[in-house]
Structure formats: structure tokens, C-alpha cells
Amino acid sequence: MAEMTDFEMRLATLICEVLNLEDMAPADIDPEQPLFDGGLGLDSIDALEIAVAVAQDYDVHLKAEDEQTREIFATLRNLANHIRQETDAAPA
Amino acid sequence: MNDSLPLLTRHPDDILAIVGDRPITCRQFLAAATALAEALPDAPLAVNLCEDRYAFLVAFAAAVIRGQANVLLPSRQPAAIVEALARIDGHHVMHDGAMPELDADRIDVRPFTNPSAAVADVAVPSIPAGQLSAIVFTSGSTGESTQIRKFWRTLVQGTAINRRYTLQGIDGPAGIVATVPPWHMYGLEYTVLLPLFENVHTYTGNTLFPGDIRNALERTPGQRIFVTTPVHLRAVLRAGLAFPPVRRILCATAPLTRELATDAARTLGGDICELYGCTEAGCLAYRNPVTTNDWTFFAELRVNRAGRRVSIDAAHLPEPVMLTDDLVFTADGCFELRGRGADLVKIGGKRGSLAELTNRLLQIDGVEDAVVFSPNPDAAGDGNEARLSALVVCPGRDIDAVRDELAQVIDPVFMPRPLRRVDALPRNQTGKMRRLDLQQLGDDPTG
Incomplete structure (x- = not known):
């Protein structure tokens, strides 16, 4: 399993909180494994919950119609990188 | 006409x-x-x-x-x-x-x-x-x-x-x-x-x-x-x-x-x-x-x-x-x-049957007994839709492998969380289970 950065760990904690992933610790999420389609088995409502939490905590607004959103949501690492690019401020 | x-x-x-x-x-x-x-x-x-x-x-x-x-x-x-x-x-x-x-x-x-x-x-x-x-x-x-x-x-x-x-x-x-x-x-x-x-x-x-x-x-x-x-x-x-x-x-x-x-x-x-x-x-x-x-x-x-x-x-x-x-x-x-009727659950606009979901689990190799239930059915509404939980008796199998197989055949919104491995289900003499017993087993992380 790939190493997680501190920022990825914070994001993993947020995801476990908003999705009530009780049987999973943030550290159990592999940052390079798919979040959807297998992987954690998340669905479109989960994607919506994550998007709202990211909007609230980081003021980053995701849109499904953007070509790269599928890519951004593919893994925890991609999502973390996208948020950091958009905010420029979030420390690694 | x-x-x-x-x-x-x-x-x-x-x-x-x-x-x-x-x-x-x-x-x-x-x-x-x-x-x-x-x-x-x-x-x-x-x-x-x-x-x-x-x-x-x-x-x-x-x-x-x-x-x-x-x-x-x-x-x-x-x-x-x-x-x-x-x-x-x-x-x-x-x-x-x-x-x-x-x-x-x-x-x-x-x-x-x-x-x-x-x-x-x-x-x-x-x-x-x-x-x-x-x-x-x-x-x-x-x-x-x-x-x-x-x-x-x-x-x-x-x-x-x-x-x-x-x-x-x-x-x-x-x-x-x-x-x-x-x-x-x-x-x-x-x-x-x-x-x-x-x-x-x-x-x-x-x-x-x-x-x-x-x-x-x-x-x-x-x-x-x-x-x-x-x-x-x-x-x-x-x-x-x-x-x-x-x-x-x-x-x-x-x-x-x-x-x-x-x-x-x-x-x-x-x-x-x-x-x-x-x-x-x-x-x-x-x-x-x-x-x-x-x-x-x-x-x-x-x-x-x-x-x-x-x-x-x-x-x-x-x-x-x-x-x-x-x-x-x-x-x-x-x-x-x-x-709602006790068997039917509705999550994200999708309707599922607890009996059907339980059947799906039982069809997986190595699963001996299983139950899918709604831990808190009254919490539905206000958008806080109650997700499902499940208890599985599968002595010879890794619970993650069971989860992967289940994910192949059910809609993701119905994936039980937690999907917990247990030694036995709390069945009474008639084979039925009380929600309270299920909730306790489901809540107990060491269960």
C-alpha cells in the first residue's frame, strides 16, 4: 500500500466521517486504489457527500461535467492533489 | 374508447x-x-x-x-x-x-x-x-x-x-x-x-x-x-x-x-x-x-x-x-x-429488498449464514438515509473477499456498512432475529 501524506490523511479522515465508514480507518484507505468501481465501492450519493464536504472545508467546487472530474475522483491521491492545486494554500 | x-x-x-x-x-x-x-x-x-x-x-x-x-x-x-x-x-x-x-x-x-x-x-x-x-x-x-x-x-x-x-x-x-x-x-x-x-x-x-x-x-x-x-x-x-x-x-x-x-x-x-x-x-x-x-x-x-x-x-x-x-x-x-413494509428499503431513490440482499450474500461461496438489516429504519428522511448493515457467518473466508463478490451483484447504495463477520447469528428458537440483537452485534467492533 502506498504511503499517505498528511494532507491525504486529513482528507481520508473527512471521507470516513461523512460516509460513516465505520468499519474502515482512514489509514486503511490506499491513496492509489480506486474509490469507486470496486475499491471502496462508493456510489453517486457518496460522491455527492464527498463533494459537499470538500466544498465546505476547502471551498473547492467539483463539477461532474468537467472532463477531468472522473480522473480527480479516481483515487484519494488525485482528489488530494486537485484540492491542493485549487487552493494553493493547503500544506502537504 | x-x-x-x-x-x-x-x-x-x-x-x-x-x-x-x-x-x-x-x-x-x-x-x-x-x-x-x-x-x-x-x-x-x-x-x-x-x-x-x-x-x-x-x-x-x-x-x-x-x-x-x-x-x-x-x-x-x-x-x-x-x-x-x-x-x-x-x-x-x-x-x-x-x-x-x-x-x-x-x-x-x-x-x-x-x-x-x-x-x-x-x-x-x-x-x-x-x-x-x-x-x-x-x-x-x-x-x-x-x-x-x-x-x-x-x-x-x-x-x-x-x-x-x-x-x-x-x-x-x-x-x-x-x-x-x-x-x-x-x-x-x-x-x-x-x-x-x-x-x-x-x-x-x-x-x-x-x-x-x-x-x-x-x-x-x-x-x-x-x-x-x-x-x-x-x-x-x-x-x-x-x-x-x-x-x-x-x-x-x-x-x-x-x-x-x-x-x-x-x-x-x-x-x-x-x-x-x-x-x-x-x-x-x-x-x-x-x-x-x-x-x-x-x-x-x-x-x-x-x-x-x-x-x-x-x-x-x-x-x-x-x-x-x-x-x-x-x-x-x-x-x-x-x-414502509419492513422488508423494503429505499436509499437514494432506489428500492431494495432486505430478503433479496440477504439471498445475494448467501449465494456467495463460503457464506453459511447472513442477514442484511436496516440498523436504524426510523432515521430515514431529511436526507439522512439509513444505510444498511450486515452480519455474515463465513468461517473459511476473508470478509473483504466476500465484500468484493457482493459488490459485483448489488447496487453500491445497498452495500452494507459495516459488513461484519460473526461466529453465529443471534437466531432465536424459531430461527428469527430481533433487531436489537442485530444492532448490538453490528455495533460491537470486536464482535
């Missing part, structure tokens, strides 16, 4: 859909649907797997024109599609790109949905009123899904009834923005059928995230109608975005609380019409949750009460429909919704 009913009743210049930021007229839509109808393979059933709402609309109409019934599968999981189609004889598949490997005739509808600028008028097709036009599925308590047959008469007349309650007071063109898919009954009624017969157009782009919903509302001219569910409504309100004003919110699939309804009306503007219905009969009743707890049945329905069992009959329905929910009637004939 009418032997046939038209495919649509709108003017060729009327806008039927907004594709991206581009309006599509009924003339363009009809040209696309008739061309596709001619190109469809021969078969009595047309499995409509289109994901894009406009592609779905064109494919839906094309099949009806050709005299074929749209098969609308409840789950779009690849393994679930393959399994469902193995049980259906005489079908072809209409798709718009993504789909699993299937042993069936298939047709990509995308070459037909690209709107050409100038198209000639096409005569509006007449559809036999008794033509089987759609087959939808519902989960029953036995664990097997049931096919519900929709005849063209039922769909057309049901739409006329729906309009009386949901478009009341809205004059002139209105635009629908929906967060529900067109292949479930609620989405079919308000984003596919309503635009064929009423002065509304439907936005067909993505509406997954709040930012997409804002875009959709901005691109929707005229009065905006937001067709949604409590889950989506709650997310939209929390997103902290400014939305263009909405004329009306239609909400269904799970009860709205007064707080969420009031908040939604204040943030988005307009009024709220909450709808109650079922796959078998479509929408049946309405209320304004800001002002009342009581639901009112549509006046066109006959409501038959035998004790607590309620069935619905109407001129457009082929047969009476027994309701599985617990209704408590008030003196004036309205009712309160007290709960």
Missing part, C-alpha cells in the same frame, strides 16, 4: 430538451426518434441502457414508435445487467457507450442524437393505447424482482394526472432540472413523459454535484422546476452556492422533514410539492411539507381500504395496486405515512 394515442402532443417548434446549453425542439427530437426507430433490430423488447438523459429520451421514444417495450433495469451494475438479461427472451440493447460485454443485438444511439440544424417535419406517430411500452422492476419480499408492465395508455393518462398536481399554477414554458435518473419511475414520469405532453423542457446534462445543478439551473430558461430527492436537496443546501431562483421543487422517494422543506423553499425560492408513489402505479399523492404532515391522494384514484391494507385503482391502471406502506387515514380522507 381511443384505440391509439399520440407519441407527443406538442408543437414542432416547442423546446423539448436542453442538451448542454443547446435547446432541442420537438421537431428535432421527433426526427431523431423516428430515424432510430427504423434502425432498431427486430425484437419485442428494447433494453434501454442509455445513461445520458437525451439519449435515453430518444431511445425510449424510438422503441415505442417501433412497437417495442423499453426494459428499464433497476441496477446498472455490469454483473446485474448480464444476469437480468439472461432471464429476458427476445431483446436487443440500446446504449450510448458504456456497457458490459453482452450476448445480444445492440445499437449505439449516439449517431442519432446529434441534432442536425435543419430537419423536416415528421408526422407524429400514433401509438396503440394498449401497447406494452415499458417494463420496470420492483423488489418483492420473496427476494425475486417483479416485472411491472406499463402500457402506453397508462403512461399517457398517468402523465395527465401528474400534471394537474405538479404544474398547477405554472403558466407558460417551464424547465425541468432533475437529479433522478430517467430509468426509475419517478424520473421517467417527470423528465421523459411530462415533456412529451406538457409545456416543459428537460435539462439533460450532468446533475451529480451541486455545481452541476447550479449550471443546469442557469442554462434553463423559463420557470425552473427542480425534480429531486431529500438526499440531493440536503446536499444542495449545504454546498453554500447561490442558485438561480426555482419556481417549484418536486421531491420524492423518502419523506421530507418540515425543517429541510422550509430551508429548501427559502434557499431556492418557490414552493414545494412532495410526492408519494410506487413503481407499480407511479405518483399517487402529494403534500406541501411546509404546511402539513398529511398526504392527499390524487382525486383520479379509487382508494380501497380493508383494515390497514390499502389498494389503489384507477382508469389508467391495468389492475389494482396493493400498497406496502403503513398508511394511517385522517377523518378527511388524507393520510399520514407511518412507515
Whole structure:
């Protein structure tokens, strides 16, 4: 399993909180494994919950119609990188 | 008695859909649907797997024109599609790109949905009123899904009834923005059928995230109608975005609380019409949750009460429909919704059966006993939809492997969390289990 950065760990904690992933610790999420389609088995409502939490905590607004959103949501690492690019401020 | 009913009743210049930021007229839509109808393979059933709402609309109409019934599968999981189609004889598949490997005739509808600028008028097709036009599925308590047959008469007349309650007071063109898919009954009624017969157009782009919903509302001219569910409504309100004003919110699939309804009306503007219905009969009743707890049945329905069992009959329905929910009637004939049948769960607008989900678990190699349950069924509503839990007895198997196999065959919204491995289920002498015992085992991380 790939190493997680501190920022990825914070994001993993947020995801476990908003999705009530009780049987999973943030550290159990592999940052390079798919979040959807297998992987954690998340669905479109989960994607919506994550998007709202990211909007609230980081003021980053995701849109499904953007070509790269599928890519951004593919893994925890991609999502973390996208948020950091958009905010420029979030420390690694 | 009418032997046939038209495919649509709108003017060729009327806008039927907004594709991206581009309006599509009924003339363009009809040209696309008739061309596709001619190109469809021969078969009595047309499995409509289109994901894009406009592609779905064109494919839906094309099949009806050709005299074929749209098969609308409840789950779009690849393994679930393959399994469902193995049980259906005489079908072809209409798709718009993504789909699993299937042993069936298939047709990509995308070459037909690209709107050409100038198209000639096409005569509006007449559809036999008794033509089987759609087959939808519902989960029953036995664990097997049931096919519900929709005849063209039922769909057309049901739409006329729906309009009386949901478009009341809205004059002139209105635009629908929906967060529900067109292949479930609620989405079919308000984003596919309503635009064929009423002065509304439907936005067909993505509406997954709040930012997409804002875009959709901005691109929707005229009065905006937001067709949604409590889950989506709650997310939209929390997103902290400014939305263009909405004329009306239609909400269904799970009860709205007064707080969420009031908040939604204040943030988005307009009024709220909450709808109650079922796959078998479509929408049946309405209320304004800001002002009342009581639901009112549509006046066109006959409501038959035998004790607590309620069935619905109407001129457009082929047969009476027994309701599985617990209704408590008030003196004036309205009712309160007290709960759902214990086996049925509804998450994100999708209906599942606990018995069916448990069967799915039991079919996995190495699973000796299992139960899927709703840990807190009363928490539903307000968008805090209760997710499912499961306990599994599988001595020789890793629980993650069981989870992976289960994910192949069920919709992700029904994936139990937690899915917990236990030594034995807390069955009593009759083999039954109490929810309390299940909850305790489910809550205990060492269990």
C-alpha cells in the first residue's frame, strides 16, 4: 500500500466521517486504489457527500461535467492533489 | 374508447430538451426518434441502457414508435445487467457507450442524437393505447424482482394526472432540472413523459454535484422546476452556492422533514410539492411539507381500504395496486405515512429488498449464514438515509473477499456498512432475529 501524506490523511479522515465508514480507518484507505468501481465501492450519493464536504472545508467546487472530474475522483491521491492545486494554500 | 394515442402532443417548434446549453425542439427530437426507430433490430423488447438523459429520451421514444417495450433495469451494475438479461427472451440493447460485454443485438444511439440544424417535419406517430411500452422492476419480499408492465395508455393518462398536481399554477414554458435518473419511475414520469405532453423542457446534462445543478439551473430558461430527492436537496443546501431562483421543487422517494422543506423553499425560492408513489402505479399523492404532515391522494384514484391494507385503482391502471406502506387515514380522507413494509428499503431513490440482499450474500461461496438489516429504519428522511448493515457467518473466508463478490451483484447504495463477520447469528428458537440483537452485534467492533 502506498504511503499517505498528511494532507491525504486529513482528507481520508473527512471521507470516513461523512460516509460513516465505520468499519474502515482512514489509514486503511490506499491513496492509489480506486474509490469507486470496486475499491471502496462508493456510489453517486457518496460522491455527492464527498463533494459537499470538500466544498465546505476547502471551498473547492467539483463539477461532474468537467472532463477531468472522473480522473480527480479516481483515487484519494488525485482528489488530494486537485484540492491542493485549487487552493494553493493547503500544506502537504 | 381511443384505440391509439399520440407519441407527443406538442408543437414542432416547442423546446423539448436542453442538451448542454443547446435547446432541442420537438421537431428535432421527433426526427431523431423516428430515424432510430427504423434502425432498431427486430425484437419485442428494447433494453434501454442509455445513461445520458437525451439519449435515453430518444431511445425510449424510438422503441415505442417501433412497437417495442423499453426494459428499464433497476441496477446498472455490469454483473446485474448480464444476469437480468439472461432471464429476458427476445431483446436487443440500446446504449450510448458504456456497457458490459453482452450476448445480444445492440445499437449505439449516439449517431442519432446529434441534432442536425435543419430537419423536416415528421408526422407524429400514433401509438396503440394498449401497447406494452415499458417494463420496470420492483423488489418483492420473496427476494425475486417483479416485472411491472406499463402500457402506453397508462403512461399517457398517468402523465395527465401528474400534471394537474405538479404544474398547477405554472403558466407558460417551464424547465425541468432533475437529479433522478430517467430509468426509475419517478424520473421517467417527470423528465421523459411530462415533456412529451406538457409545456416543459428537460435539462439533460450532468446533475451529480451541486455545481452541476447550479449550471443546469442557469442554462434553463423559463420557470425552473427542480425534480429531486431529500438526499440531493440536503446536499444542495449545504454546498453554500447561490442558485438561480426555482419556481417549484418536486421531491420524492423518502419523506421530507418540515425543517429541510422550509430551508429548501427559502434557499431556492418557490414552493414545494412532495410526492408519494410506487413503481407499480407511479405518483399517487402529494403534500406541501411546509404546511402539513398529511398526504392527499390524487382525486383520479379509487382508494380501497380493508383494515390497514390499502389498494389503489384507477382508469389508467391495468389492475389494482396493493400498497406496502403503513398508511394511517385522517377523518378527511388524507393520510399520514407511518412507515414502509419492513422488508423494503429505499436509499437514494432506489428500492431494495432486505430478503433479496440477504439471498445475494448467501449465494456467495463460503457464506453459511447472513442477514442484511436496516440498523436504524426510523432515521430515514431529511436526507439522512439509513444505510444498511450486515452480519455474515463465513468461517473459511476473508470478509473483504466476500465484500468484493457482493459488490459485483448489488447496487453500491445497498452495500452494507459495516459488513461484519460473526461466529453465529443471534437466531432465536424459531430461527428469527430481533433487531436489537442485530444492532448490538453490528455495533460491537470486536464482535
